[in-house]
Amino acid sequence: MADYTWSTIRQRLQERVESKPFWDATEARDAFNEALLTWNLLTGMWKRRITLPTVANQYEYALSATMLYRMRITYNNLPLTPSGREDLNNGRHTWRSETTASGGDVPTRPVLWAPVSLQLIYIWPADAVGGGTLTVDGVSATPVVVEDGDTVDIGEEDLTTLLGYSLHVLTFKKGGPAFAATMPYFTFFLEGAADLNDLIKTSQFYRRYMGLDRRDQKPFRDTGVPLLQQIIRGQG
């Protein structure tokens, strides 16, 4: 990993075209920021941890907007098992009224968490006393560049991928063959993200893009034209 300033990255982007760039500085920054945002969305590259105090008898907790999504949650350093709202409703319809003081077969500490939305989770059972600590590890909001001196902490191999995606975005306005010619950059970007996050490969859209599921969507052997280029040329 290395810290690259935005001015360095912008220079690297300009080096991708021989002639005068066909974009202005703001446009280039927007395109690179889109690359960062999409990369973080796909790979969860930037992480952070937040802590929340538990409130007596409360099972619903809101997360900070500085966290894009949550991955792991502990209660007083003991892990909570991920579950789902439907699982809780189907498996234990009284869960909303149960706390760590309920007794019987209800645990004496929270043991499950369930996502409700990006910024809302349930825990079960609710902490009857409160004052405990929920520690949430997750993916941070993406650091974007604004000023020339702003830095991005990223590896050289990932930077190359992000520059390719940026060029793809910048070429969108040209349309036609010029845009189609940058489609491999987007394919490479998706492949790079999938290398870091195998779950992407379970996405039907990713599999369709890459022609992984259907033989008739694989590139033609004789033309070597990938699916995305076929789409953009109106052949898909």
Place this chain on the structure above:
Amino acid sequence: MATTDQALMQQLQYSLLEPPNGGQTWPSGVWTRDEVLNIANQRQNTLLHDTMLLVGAANVAVLASASRIDLPTDCIRLVTVVWRGSVVRELLRSDSFEADHMISTWEDTDTVAPLVYMEEEAPLGQVQIGPAPIGAGTLDLLYVPLGTVLNGNGEILVVPDELMPVVKYGALVDLLQKDGRGQDLGRAQYCEHRFNMGVEIAKLILEGWA
């Protein structure tokens, strides 16, 4: 979440070869400012509706024997309906066909706590619960609210910044499909794929991948 509608509009201008000025003017005459704003609003709300990324909460008082309840005016999709009376219970989603066959007296006989909620037969803006409760109580609603209306004056998108490009590509679908000089069905199809992919990714991250 700090992307403004002006930033979004400017990115659309760059993509459509319009002079960038925060979406204030569209001198090509192919698209108008209001048209682009309307499309951006529609796409943001579609993204919210399809993914249930962000939810709002409301507590609605229910009178005894009441079965049709008004929903919040900004509700575009119900996520959960919880009955709070003498017992607390999350109501299951159902419909009148199912209710008629399971409990044929559900509309005639009240109960301590409703079992199900139904949207199909209720008028727009209302939800029906069944059987109706004997006593008064409240419904805790979790629902997907409409996004902040983007008016081009610096409103902030409600979706996370990471999903702003999804709204952008969604808007580009509609703008590039428009019959006229700006039509480009190839790029519109590409943008449709990007929008759909964004919706699917948003659904996946709700479960916390990575």
